[in-house]
Amino acid sequence: MSDETAAPERLTLGDKIGRWAGLTALIVGGFFPLVWMLLTSLKTEAELQKFPVQYLPSMLNFANYARVFTEQPFARFFFNSMTVSLLSTALCIVVAVPAAYALARLNVRGRGLLLTAVVAFSMFPVVSLLVPLFRLFRGLSLLNSYPALILPYAALSLPVAILTLVAFFSAIPRDLEAAAMIDGTSRVGALMRVVLPLSAPGMVTAALLIFVNSWNEFLLALSFNTKLDMRTVSVGVTLYQGEFAFPWPLIAAAVVIATIPVVMLIAVFQRRFVAGLTAGGVKA
Numbered sequence: 001m002s003d004e005t006a007a008p009e010r011l012t013l014g015d016k017i018g019r020w021a022g023l024t025a026l027i028v029g030g031f032f033p034l035v036w037m038l039l040t041s042l043k044t045e046a047e048l049q050k051f052p053v054q055y056l057p058s059m060l061n062f063a064n065y066a067r068v069f070t071e072q073p074f075a076r077f078f079f080n081s082m083t084v085s086l087l088s089t090a091l092c093i094v095v096a097v098p099a100a101y102a103l104a105r106l107n108v109r110g111r112g113l114l115l116t117a118v119v120a121f122s123m124f125p126v127v128s129l130l131v132p133l134f135r136l137f138r139g140l141s142l143l144n145s146y147p148a149l150i151l152p153y154a155a156l157s158l159p160v161a162i163l164t165l166v167a168f169f170s171a172i173p174r175d176l177e178a179a180a181m182i183d184g185t186s187r188v189g190a191l192m193r194v195v196l197p198l199s200a201p202g203m204v205t206a207a208l209l210i211f212v213n214s215w216n217e218f219l220l221a222l223s224f225n226t227k228l229d230m231r232t233v234s235v236g237v238t239l240y241q242g243e244f245a246f247p248w249p250l251i252a253a254a255v256v257i258a259t260i261p262v263v264m265l266i267a268v269f270q271r272r273f274v275a276g277l278t279a280g281g282v283k284a
Contacts, residue, residue, distance in 0.1 A: 034259065041065070041253035048248055064253035068240075074254065076229055077236035082261070084146055084232060085214040088153035092161050092210045093203070095154070100165035101191055105174070115166070122159035126219055134223060148224040149232070153217060157210040164209070168202030169195060204269050212262055233258040 040048065041064050042057040068074050102108055103115065133152055134143075142148045176198075177190040185193065196203065221232045231239070237254045240247060 081233040092154040096161035104169035161206040168199040
């Protein structure tokens with residue numbers, strides 16, 4: 001009997017228990033915090049402070065979501081985060097593609113040393129760069145502007161993007177590019193017409209990682225953009241707490257709204273994202 005028609009291997013009781021345990025851990029660790037945050041956003045302050053704990057709200061109360069936009073300019077925060085995240089993602093990809101292609105395809109002297117330097121740079125703590133970047137942007141009069149966040153976000157995400165794309169570019173057969181160049185296409189044309197389309201999962205993976213990192217970043221956004229109308233979502237969520245009060249249902253509603261773009265992107269590009277993570281892990 002051929003491999004195609006062979007009966008599937010039956011799982012043992014231990015394998016089944018292991019799979020269910022892993023699935024349970026994934027659901028509890030990955031989805032429970034988001035579900036709990038959603039339930040909290042639908043509660044009132046009185047319901048949140050009840051003891052024993054009231055897990056479900058007595059009714060669907062969306063007043064907290066309305067307050068998110070009335071007590072702070074959250075729509076402006078959302079627009080700022082979206083603008084910064086999209087532009088930093090685009091800038092990082094534009095720089096990472098030629099850099100990764102050169103490291104994967106060209107005979108670059110010291111290629112191993114360059115990749116080591118890329119990995120080392122990705123390990124720098126952001127707090128160690130805060131003061132020099134602040135002084136640089138202050139001297140360039142870029143504080144309280146979009147470039148003050150776009151430039152460092154793109155630079156900090158560049159190592160991850162380069163390493164991800166190098167793995168994909170290296171896995172594409174060179175013969176495909178050679179055939180395209182024999183037909184008259186330049187190397188840049190081969191990159192644009194052959195390599196990039198075949199590396200779509202890697203491009204999506206890199207773009208999503210950059211976007212999520214930019215969307216969630218807090219320290220630089222707190223330090224460089226201090227004007228209220230230039231705040232991002234990650235900083236804006238903290239503005240709802242008072243000196244002596246923490247309106248957790250209101251804060252939870254703001255967090256839920258801030259999570260929506262990331263959840264939507266992962267849902268839309270789930271297959272390419274998972275393919276990019278797994279392929280990048282085995283082809284590097």
